[in-house]
Amino acid sequence: MPLESGDSIESLLQESRSFPPSASFSADANIKSEEEYQQLWNRAKDDPAGFWGDMAENLDWFRKWDNVLEGDMPDTKWFQGGKINASYNCLDRHLENWRKNKAAIIWEGEPGDRRVLRYQDLHREVCKFSNVLKRLGVETGDRVTLYMPMIPELAIAMLACARIGAVHSIIFGGFSADAIADRNNDAQAKLVVTADAGWRRGKELPLKAAVDASLEKAPSVEKVVVVRRTGYDVDMVPDRDYWYHEMMEDASADCDPVELDSEHPLFILYTSGSTGKPKGVLHTTAGYLLGTTMTSKWVFDLKEDDTYWCTADIGWITGHSYICYGPLSNGATTVMYEGAPNWPDEGRFWEIVERYQVNIFYTAPTAIRAFIKWGDQWPQKYDLSSLRLLGTVGEPINPEAWMWYHRTIGQERCPIVDTWWQTETGGIMISPLPGITATKPGSCARPLPGVVADIVSGDGTSLGPNQGGLLVMRQPWPHMLRTLYGDHDRFVRTYFSTIEGASLAGDGARRDEDGFIWVMGRVDDVINVSGHRLSTMEVESSLVAHAAVAEAAVVGFPHERKGEGICCFVTLKRGDGDESLKQELIQHVRRQIGALAQPDQIRFAPSLPKTRSGKIMRRLLRDIAAGRESTQDTTTLEDLSVLARLRADDE
Ligand code: PRX
Numbered sequence: 282m283p284l285e286s287g288d289s290i291e292s293l294l295q296e297s298r299s300f301p302p303s304a305s306f307s308a309d310a311n312i313k314s315e316e317e318y319q320q321l322w323n324r325a326k327d328d329p330a331g332f333w334g335d336m337a338e339n340l341d342w343f344r345k346w347d348n349v350l351e352g353d354m355p356d357t358k359w360f361q362g363g364k365i366n367a368s369y370n371c372l373d374r375h376l377e378n379w380r381k382n383k384a385a386i387i388w389e390g391e392p393g394d395r396r397v398l399r400y401q402d403l404h405r406e407v408c409k410f411s412n413v414l415k416r417l418g419v420e421t422g423d424r425v426t427l428y429m430p431m432i433p434e435l436a437i438a439m440l441a442c443a444r445i446g447a448v449h450s451i452i453f454g455g456f457s458a459d460a461i462a463d464r465n466n467d468a469q470a471k472l473v474v475t476a477d478a479g480w481r482r483g484k485e486l487p488l489k490a491a492v493d494a495s496l497e498k499a500p501s502v503e504k505v506v507v508v509r510r511t512g513y514d515v516d517m518v519p520d521r522d523y524w525y526h527e528m529m530e531d532a533s534a535d536c537d538p539v540e541l542d543s544e545h546p547l548f549i550l551y552t553s554g555s556t557g558k559p560k561g562v563l564h565t566t567a568g569y570l571l572g573t574t575m576t577s578k579w580v581f582d583l584k585e586d587d588t589y590w591c592t593a594d595i596g597w598i599t600g601h602s603y604i605c606y607g608p609l610s611n612g613a614t615t616v617m618y619e620g621a622p623n624w625p626d627e628g629r630f631w632e633i634v635e636r637y638q639v640n641i642f643y644t645a646p647t648a649i650r651a652f653i654k655w656g657d658q659w660p661q662k663y664d665l666s667s668l669r670l671l672g673t674v675g676e677p678i679n680p681e682a683w684m685w686y687h688r689t690i691g692q693e694r695c696p697i698v699d700t701w702w703q704t705e706t707g708g709i710m711i712s713p714l715p716g717i718t719a720t721k722p723g724s725c726a727r728p729l730p731g732v733v734a735d736i737v738s739g740d741g742t743s744l745g746p747n748q749g750g751l752l753v754m755r756q757p758w759p760h761m762l763r764t765l766y767g768d769h770d771r772f773v774r775t776y777f778s779t780i781e782g783a784s785l786a787g788d789g790a791r792r793d794e795d796g797f798i799w800v801m802g803r804v805d806d807v808i809n810v811s812g813h814r815l816s817t818m819e820v821e822s823s824l825v826a827h828a829a830v831a832e833a834a835v836v837g838f839p840h841e842r843k844g845e846g847i848c849c850f851v852t853l854k855r856g857d858g859d860e861s862l863k864q865e866l867i868q869h870v871r872r873q874i875g876a877l878a879q880p881d882q883i884r885f886a887p888s889l890p891k892t893r894s895g896k897i898m899r900r901l902l903r904d905i906a907a908g909r910e911s912t913q914d915t916t917t918l919e920d921l922s923v924l925a926r927l928r929a930d931d932e
Contacts, residue, residue, distance in 0.1 A: 296680050300687065301719035302696045306669070310716020311582050318717055321730035326756065332731065333359070333759055336575050340365065340567070340610070341374045343540040350757070354784055355777040357757040359568040360543035367547055367570050368411075368444035369538040371609035372404040384614045387588070387637055388433050391480035391620025398433055400612070403440070406433075406529075408536040410441035413528040417504045419472055421446035421539055424549065426470040426502070428452045428461060428492055430479025431619040434508045434525060435595050436605055438474045443547060443566075446539045450549040450561070453596030454479055454486065456875040458494035464551050465499035467561055468766060474506045474525075478513035482624045489515040543567035549766045550598055552704040553807055553816035554775060561766030562598075562704045569602075570610060572708035572760025577607035579729060580698050580712045581641050582670060590616035591643040591672075592630065597813065598704040599674055603643060607708070622648060627655040631663035642690070643672035643700075647811040649682045650842050657689055665690060670715050672698040675812025676844050677800050683722035701725035701800055703786060704814075705776070707760030710734065711798050724797045731758050736792050741780045744791075749801060752790040753783035806899060808837030808845045815878055817899070820847060823873040827866060829853055834889050834897045835880075838906035846881035848906035850889055850927070858885035882906070890923045902927075 302310070312318055325332040330349035337346070337360060347362030375381065385403045388396045398406070419425060425447045429435040435451075442449040450468045452461055465473070475492045478485040489507055493516060496502055507515060508525040517524070544565045551559040577583055581603075589608055593599035595617075608615040616637055622630050630652075634642060652660070671691050673683075678699055687697055696715040702708060711734060713726040720726065728734040733756035736744050744750045754761075761784070765772040776784045789801040803809060806817045817835040824833035832852040840846030851858070851866065863883040871879040890898045904910070905927050 296721055296723050298680075298684075299719045299721050300696070302716055303694070306696060307716040309584075310714075311578050312714045313716050315717055318714060318730070322728070325731040326733055329731065329756060333571065337567070337571055339574055339578075340370050340571060346543060346567075354757045354782075355773050357761070357763075358544055359565075359571075359759045363543040363567055364540040365543055365567050365570070366444065366446075366538035366541055367566055367606060367610075368407060368440045370570055370574075371440060371443075371606060372400060372407060373538065375400040375612045376404060380612045383612065385609060386433055386436060386615055386617055388617045389619065389633060390432070391483075391618075391624055396433060403433075403437070403609075405534045406437045407440040407444060408534050409529050409532040410434075410437050411444045411536040412532045413506070413525075414441055414445060414447060414472070415536075416528070416532070417472060417506070417523065419445065419447050421541075422448065422546075423472070424448045424450055424468040424470040426450045426452060426461070426465055426468065426473045428454065428456075428473060428475045428488055429508065430454055430476055430486070430488065430510055431594055431617060432476065432479075432508065432510060433617065434474075434476070436617070439548075439595070439601075439605055440609075444536060444538050446541050446545055448546045448548055450551070451596050451601070452551070453594055453875075453877075454488060455596075455877050456491075457872055458491045459498070459873050460875055461491060461495035462498035463558060464561075465495060465502055467551075467558065468549055469501045470499070471501060472504045472506065473502055474508070476508040476510040477515045478511040480511060480620050482621045485511045485513045487513060487515075489513075493518075541566055544763070546763075548601065550601065550704055552598075553814045553819065554771075559816070559819070560771070560775070561768075562762045563764050563766050564707050564760070565763050568759030568761070569707050570606060572758065573602045573607035574610040576709040576712075576729060576760075577603065577611050577613070579714060580700060580709050581608075581643070581672065582715050583608065583611050583613050583641070585612070587640045588614050588616060588637050588667075589641040589643075590618075590633070590637070590639045592618065592622070592648060593643075593645070593674075598702075598707070599643075599645075602708050622651065623655065626659075627652075628659040628662055631660045631665060634665055634668065635663040638667040640667055641670045641672070642668055643674065645675040645812040646673055646678040646682055647675065647842065647844055649673065649678070649686050650844075652690075653682060653685050654842065660689055665692065668692075668695050670698065671695045672700055674700045674702070674709075676809045677802060678723060680722035687722070696720060699723075699725045701788075701798070705762045706754075706758075706786075707762065710754070710758075711800075721797055724793070724799050726797050728798075732756075734798065735783065736790050736798070737780055737783070741783070746794045747791055749789055749791040751780065751804065752786040752788045752798070752800065753780050754786070755783050757784075808835075808847065810837075810840075810845055810847065810877060811843045813877060815847070819874060820849065820870055820878055820880065823870045823878075824849060824851060824866060826873070827869050829856075829858075829862060830866070832889060834899060834902055836899050836903045836906050838882075838903070838908075840881065843881075847878065848882040848884065848902075849880045850884050850886045850902055852886055852888060884927070886923075886927055888923050888926075890927070
């Protein structure tokens with residue numbers, strides 16, 4: 282339990298600036314007035330079934346539902362009796378009108394190669410790859426892992442899975458072989474789609490080799506499909522490994538979408554939890570698609586002629602929901618870029634904005650901090666006048682970074698939507714609505730229609746204005762996760778056992794006197810590195826797996842660029858440790874989990890601060906890692922001298 286009964290979290294940040302949208306933006310916006318928002322929000326709260334039933338008319342159904350909502354949290358079922366297909370909604374329905382020739386995906390590779398796939402093209406490729414999957418034995422309900430670079434084939438493979446009702450599990454290309462094996466085992470994946478390698482800052486990142494190494498430990502995988510991206514040399518195992526381009530050559534472009542139940546699983550996406558192995562967050566077809574479709578319309582204010590760019594990787598939830606499903610279901614044009622923002626130089630993103638005349642730009646605070654560091658000369662070199670709306674996601678944005686984004690990128694013209702949501706929520710939950718909200722730098726504003734958010738103390742009491750507490754959701758929404766794959770008990774325990782009748786986000790937050798929400802970060806043992814959740818527990822397990830390590834405690838600390846850095850306190854089995862062991866441990870974690878989890882600091886400690894019951898007191902270590910004096914209660918500490926020793930070590 283993150284908060285003791287009755288506790289609240291102290292909140293120190295005060296911010297009084299406010300930025301209303303221009304009259305012309307509001308006049309054209311999808312949600313135009315405060316009254317309209319209030320009306321939608323109240324209707325959704327009082328009559329969720331009626332509200333979401335009406336919204337569901339925005340999707341195409343093979344058969345309409347009998348019941349909008351059955352059950353209550355934790356076990357809800359949406360649109361029971363309905364038959365639907367996500368790939369049909371993202372593709373086929375746009376072929377019936379002029380959109381068939383509209384750009385669905387504008388893609389740019391890191392080396393500068395470019396492709397535009399019109400809706401018709403994307404549909405054809407998806408149908409062909411659906412047939413390839415079927416030919417390789419994939420059936421409705423089977424799990425397919427995608428471990429790929431940011432190339433169109435990734436979107437094609439996702440939509441092909443959705444078309445035949447296979448469940449995709451995308452693993453971010455930065456994860457290591459062990460991490461792939463764990464996820465494949467958990468999902469019992471049957472087939473993996475990968476590439477020879479991907480480009481990253483001009484270097485080839487081998488992907489097939491990592492898959493090969495993972496397969497030794499993941500026997501459920503029978504087949505591997507390999508996209509040739511960079512030409513990197515790979516081993517192809519006969520009757521197991523197949524080249525994408527060879528399989529596609531003679532695949533038919535006819536493939537009817539499978540008429541799936543509303544609650545048919547669409548995908549699993551692994552995310553970090555505070556304890557144990559990664560959590561396989563499971564989303565289902567109709568509710569997820571409805572949530573991403575509506576939130577894209579409301580928050581990004583999508584218009585038919587917009588060019589929209591979300592810079593996330595599809596390997597994270599942001600890419601699933603807001604590069605692929607949300608925009609494509611709306612028939613929008615979505616930009617996809619393969620590589621790094623600073624390749625070949627720090628102007629790359631702005632060059633892309635100028636080239637494609639991007640109107641809506643969605644990125645993460647960690648990227649914004651990097652842009653600030655690289656200097657204003659980069660965005661100033663390019664014409665950014667096409668931009669009309671900016672967004673951020675992934676972690677709290679510091680008000681000064683927000684102001685920089687507003688001035689330098691938005692040129693004081695573009696509303697900023699600071700969107701709060703999670704892998705578990707499937708889509709945006711709390712965000713400004715760009716046509717109506719007077720935004721405040723650092724606040725994600727108010728809950729969207731259908732989201733009944735509250736801030737509560739440890740015993741579930743709703744807190745008043747400016748009191749910090751736990752962020753919870755009091756009402757179910759269609760795009761919420763349905764379970765943790767293979768572990769429904771953990772799902773119930775993690776999200777629904779802390780606060781009666783509500784689902785727990787795991788974030789601390791406060792609401793100001795205008796009802797605006799200010800998220801203060803995680804309250805569990807999860808650190809947010811560059812906008813990505815990492816479990817301290819996973820890094821600890823990796824360290825302890827090293828022969829020299831007896832015990833490890835991992836905490837986050839403020840890091841200028843990454844938001845949070847990873848600090849590891851390590852107790853060795855013997856000896857004091859030296860620089861070369863530090864480097865070895867850093868590389869060890871990197872190999873085991875991936876580059877994202879590479880520790881920033883290793884500190885050897887003869888012992889760790891523990892409670893009398895033996896629990897490591899991470900909150901004390903957090904203060905030490907941040908270099909601040911601790912004001913925390915140390916009365917439960919077993920051995921006070923431990924702290925003094927750790928601090929002395931710091932000097
Ligand atoms: O702590 C919150 C932070 O990111 C967490 C969710 O991480 P993940 O599931 O990886 O999804 C990230 C992309 C949706 C949240 O619990 N977070 C996300 N967006 C914001 C945020 N914190 C503050 N402000 C945000 N806009």
